[in-house]
Amino acid sequence: MSPGPGLPPLGDGDIPEKLARVIEAWPYKLHRTLAHSPDTLLTWLPFGEHILMHNTLPFREREIAILRVGWNARCAYEWGMHSIVARRGGFGESDFEALCVGAESPHWTPGEAAIVAAVDDMQSRWTIGEEVWGELAQHYAPDQIVDLVWLSGNFMTISLQLNALRVPLEDGLPPLPEDRPHYTRAT
Template identity: 40%
Template sequence: MSHSTPRIAPLTPPYPPEIQAQFDRIMRGAAPLILFRVMAGHRRAWDKFRAGGLLDPGPLSLRQREIVIDRTCALNRCEYEWGVHVAVFAGPAKLAEDEVRATVQGDATSPCWSPAEQALVAAVDALHHRATFSDQEFAELSAHYDEAQILEIMLLCGFYRAVSYLANGLRLPLEEKAARFPV
């Protein structure tokens, strides 16, 4: 669902120098996302939001990280953030079209996923629906991922659920160059 005006107005240029510097570091020359512009208008929220970022190199591969983020955003019906991540990271993460589609329309049994990725998608689904894992789900996840990776998976799910709340609750208009949910 696309809206033209967010419920909280985003900052407009020119940005204060400190905010501009932060946007430059995050966006690497691209225009700042609407979500960032809304959050940056409220210092505490912006500082907390940036502190929770998990896009730095961590214990998961880029592909694993993006599967978690894309699936989490899709489950939360957050086309805004899903679309930004697919547009920016699907190529570098080597996510094929059927895999991108499966983050929205598939599940852990989709044939495009490897056994490790099936465990990953099942974990995202379990956290989304029940906020926990069954013993079997945790065992399957542990068969493919170490403790640091499992913690990262859980943190990513939680952070991107919060991002979904923000984007959906603020009714952010979809970014122009972002992907759209498959039909």
């Protein structure tokens, strides 16, 4: 997150009444910052919840994609929040190390490597290259590929919001590793 001006998360006394239930369910600084635009938050949230928790990708693949988006976007908030979620879901240190390396890491299964490569392509080329598309198609059904693109795009947007609005980190988030390059794939 960049220092400097941003929008402060709204405190409890400043939350519009129509957002009370949303903030009760999602009490995070991201949602409290997005509450500056209540109607947009209310419109986006059902989609965000669906794409996060109910799309056709398995949990592991979803978190790999989200964490790689956060890594590529240098979004400490996204990386930290989803590091916690991923650890609760069984991710270990070798998973996080591989996320910082990229699709070339021997840690990944071929399908997982395709997810990482697809995220890298989408963030660096605004598409998925033919070779990576071929790998994805070998491991995932068409509905899963569509959901991967929706998931990645949504979390690219969230990372942009977090970084651009300078949303403060939640207390206790693990830091974003700083010792590796931004992208590992050729662009």
